[in-house]
Amino acid sequence: MRPTDVLRPVLTVATAAAVLAAGAGGAAAEPGAQPSHGQLRALAGLSADRVLVADRVAAAKWGTDSPIDDPAREKQVLDAVAEQAREVGGDPAATSRIFRDQIEASKVVQRGLYRRWQADPSSAPTERPDLGKVRLEINRINGELVRAIAAATDARTAPSCPPRLLAGALATGHQKRLDGLHAVALTRALPSVCETPWTPAG
Numbered sequence: 747m748r749p750t751d752v753l754r755p756v757l758t759v760a761t762a763a764a765v766l767a768a769g770a771g772g773a774a775a776e777p778g779a780q781p782s783h784g785q786l787r788a789l790a791g792l793s794a795d796r797v798l799v800a801d802r803v804a805a806a807k808w809g810t811d812s813p814i815d816d817p818a819r820e821k822q823v824l825d826a827v828a829e830q831a832r833e834v835g836g837d838p839a840a841t842s843r844i845f846r847d848q849i850e851a852s853k854v855v856q857r858g859l860y861r862r863w864q865a866d867p868s869s870a871p872t873e874r875p876d877l878g879k880v881r882l883e884i885n886r887i888n889g890e891l892v893r894a895i896a897a898a899t900d901a902r903t904a905p906s907c908p909p910r911l912l913a914g915a916l917a918t919g920h921q922k923r924l925d926g927l928h929a930v931a932l933t934r935a936l937p938s939v940c941e942t943p944w945t946p947a948g
Contacts, residue, residue, distance in 0.1 A: 785897060793891070824845055
């Protein structure tokens, strides 16, 4: 089972407590667990920050001819983060895989907001952010995320990565008060973080 298959249900109220307990149990059983857990939670936190910035991307594009799907911009981002990964001693291929999911997560938010605004025009933004300035903020988060991915190489390749990532995502969602749309987007941002498959106990 892929980590993404587990991430989706654990962000619901019904399963949150069980997943958090499982993640905590795994961390207690392995030496050096706390640093690894912290690195994965940092990845989840930066991913959530990127998901939240997507609100301003959507507002900047709303009512314009700027498309949600922008292959040229996406290629620029992927090329840039791969180069940044090389510069900090990270894995460019792994970094690119993770960022493809980050980009798709942003589009989940944008599409969700578009549907909301189309259904209720009174909820649509009345001011349009400067997309160039919003992208500068995204680039800042991207740089931090590239460094966090490189720093978390051991944590991402450890067998305990999936449950710890789940716990980190849950804690991040609670801390940042993510609503349903942004929680779903966060799950879409994270499936490529762990290099190891999920193997449930028992």
